[in-house]
Amino acid sequence: MIGGIYALIASGFTLILGVIQVFNFAQGQFYMLGAFVAIAAVTNLGLPYPVAILVALLATALLGAVLYFGVIQWTTRSGFFNTMLVTVAFGTVVAQAAMLSFGSREAVLPPVVSGTISVGGVTIPNGKLVVIAGAVVVMAALHYFMKTRIGVSMLAAAENRDVASLQGINPKRVFWVTMAVGCGLCGVAGALVAPVLAASGTMGSTIFIKALLVVLVGGTGSMSGALLAAFVVGIAESFAFHFFGHLGLLVIFVLVAILIFFRPGGLLGKPLPVPGE
Amino acid sequence: MSRPLTTTTNTSDIAKRVLLAVICAVVLALPWLVGPYSLQLFILTMTYGMLGLSFAFTIRVGLPRFDSAAWWGIGAYTTAILMTKADMSFWLTVPIAGLVSMAVGYVVYRVAIPRGMMVFLMFGLVIALAIQQLFGSVEFFGGWGGTEVMKPPAIGGLVFDGKRELYYLGLSFLVVNLVCYYALMHSRIGRSWNAIGQSLKLASSVGIDVVRYRMANVLISNFFLALTGSFYMAFSLVAVPATFGLHKSLNVIMYVVIGGIAYSLAGPLVGALILAFVPEYMRVASEYESIITAVVIILVVIFLPGGILGWVNKQAKPWFIKVDWTKLLGRAKKPPGPPGSQ
Numbered sequence: 001m002i003g004g005i006y007a008l009i010a011s012g013f014t015l016i017l018g019v020i021q022v023f024n025f026a027q028g029q030f031y032m033l034g035a036f037v038a039i040a041a042v043t044n045l046g047l048p049y050p051v052a053i054l055v056a057l058l059a060t061a062l063l064g065a066v067l068y069f070g071v072i073q074w075t076t077r078s079g080f081f082n083t084m085l086v087t088v089a090f091g092t093v094v095a096q097a098a099m100l101s102f103g104s105r106e107a108v109l110p111p112v113v114s115g116t117i118s119v120g121g122v123t124i125p126n127g128k129l130v131v132i133a134g135a136v137v138v139m140a141a142l143h144y145f146m147k148t149r150i151g152v153s154m155l156a157a158a159e160n161r162d163v164a165s166l167q168g169i170n171p172k173r174v175f176w177v178t179m180a181v182g183c184g185l186c187g188v189a190g191a192l193v194a195p196v197l198a199a200s201g202t203m204g205s206t207i208f209i210k211a212l213l214v215v216l217v218g219g220t221g222s223m224s225g226a227l228l229a230a231f232v233v234g235i236a237e238s239f240a241f242h243f244f245g246h247l248g249l250l251v252i253f254v255l256v257a258i259l260i261f262f263r264p265g266g267l268l269g270k271p272l273p274v275p276g277e
Numbered sequence: 278m279s280r281p282l283t284t285t286t287n288t289s290d291i292a293k294r295v296l297l298a299v300i301c302a303v304v305l306a307l308p309w310l311v312g313p314y315s316l317q318l319f320i321l322t323m324t325y326g327m328l329g330l331s332f333a334f335t336i337r338v339g340l341p342r343f344d345s346a347a348w349w350g351i352g353a354y355t356t357a358i359l360m361t362k363a364d365m366s367f368w369l370t371v372p373i374a375g376l377v378s379m380a381v382g383y384v385v386y387r388v389a390i391p392r393g394m395m396v397f398l399m400f401g402l403v404i405a406l407a408i409q410q411l412f413g414s415v416e417f418f419g420g421w422g423g424t425e426v427m428k429p430p431a432i433g434g435l436v437f438d439g440k441r442e443l444y445y446l447g448l449s450f451l452v453v454n455l456v457c458y459y460a461l462m463h464s465r466i467g468r469s470w471n472a473i474g475q476s477l478k479l480a481s482s483v484g485i486d487v488v489r490y491r492m493a494n495v496l497i498s499n500f501f502l503a504l505t506g507s508f509y510m511a512f513s514l515v516a517v518p519a520t521f522g523l524h525k526s527l528n529v530i531m532y533v534v535i536g537g538i539a540y541s542l543a544g545p546l547v548g549a550l551i552l553a554f555v556p557e558y559m560r561v562a563s564e565y566e567s568i569i570t571a572v573v574i575i576l577v578v579i580f581l582p583g584g585i586l587g588w589v590n591k592q593a594k595p596w597f598i599k600v601d602w603t604k605l606l607g608r609a610k611k612p613p614g615p616p617g618s619q
Contacts, residue, residue, distance in 0.1 A: 075578055078582040082578045084341075088571075089571035093571045093572065205523060247414055249406065257388045257400075258388075260396065
């Protein structure tokens, strides 16, 4: 279940890093915001859950575009590092604002579907199946989106920015759309987990780091790598948590370090692009 | 702008010495000028300034580290564990903390550094989280409640338990740190580091072993981070995992950027000073404090990409044209710049 969420966040992150070359730190905060927006839409506005997911998607995508136009547009000139720092600050603003407006206590949606299903002796709650199904649908939608005109121009800009703009692709348009899509993916992820996990103000930063692990394992620039790695990391994490408790993260980290040592590019894909090197 | 060298060297030298002397006098006399609460803030400023120095040190070779607080914590915990479990003296634990941090760092970065900046960065983030988990969930380290040290450090009859004594202890740590970094920056190896920071490809093409030089840089930075951790134990006397989380590493980066990322010696100190005192005096409401800080960071990055010192330097030039400010503040000849700016 958590693997699907990792896949969404990691592919959003990879997309932004690959196309705009921005290390988006606010990714985890967008995830948290998505969960809170979905909860607010269901409990305060009385919207049905699928509509709430759409609302969360639109809200976070809009905020992603705001982040691009308001901030990132002005800082890319002053370098990769400064831009990264600005996304950290923006994430802090989002997290604090969410904390102030939604309260600092944990919130949870009532489960959308109840009951469990038994597959080959393993019992899975139906709620988690919904999350998995939602993640698969979104990944499929992303796959088709990348085949459209704007999706292809995003890939072109990731490949070579200058050549892409010579071909008549407007980089600014591509960039803000990328930002919106990348952040919207996180929002959807947040909205999907809202009925299963409790939403809290601190849920963002931990999941972001785990999504980074997924990116390390899968290799950037490779959507299928991110997908594969997300499920590998998700499953490995469940086992590690079961056997080592809170030290699970450390164990996963050691395993990832060993993997990176032997396969610098991750499972699939090439070594990470390094701006300026 | 060209300036005649023969006539200005003297004026510049005198101005430099006067400025340095004034700063030294103020810093030395500080415990008798301000109250205990401000003094506490100054001690914190020195701690954070030292963390910032170590960050600025690795940024010189183009490696932004997000795990400063983790190694700081390793230093603090090494000191705490050795003092409580092995009953060692504080002074003995300081170098041991540095060496532990270097040894662990070598193992971790052996994997990360050859893979380039991006992997280094992500590893840093994961380490920042993993080390905190390690301290929190292993009983040996005292769990989430932390480890407490009962006795403050002492040398002969002098016990470092008052604010003034601790201030001078911190000052001596800071001076050692500054002197070592200054000496390293201006040695042969420092010039190689600068070359790596300016252009990785050029540096490796003139025969600099980038991986080894970067490793040396990061390990030295690790050593001093752990030393800062030991000092932190001396004045806080308790190590809690929550102190050494990712948010602290991010704060450290903010000190450096606010101060001016190109000024690797003065920048972190100025940034830490500003971020320690300004929120104190414009205490609006604690909920809004972090929002305001974050917005200020965004504005500084957009409007003052050179940080406070970069701005001051630009403003001061017309008046102090004869003073070579850039060299005094420890600025590289050509700012190495954040990675990716080339």
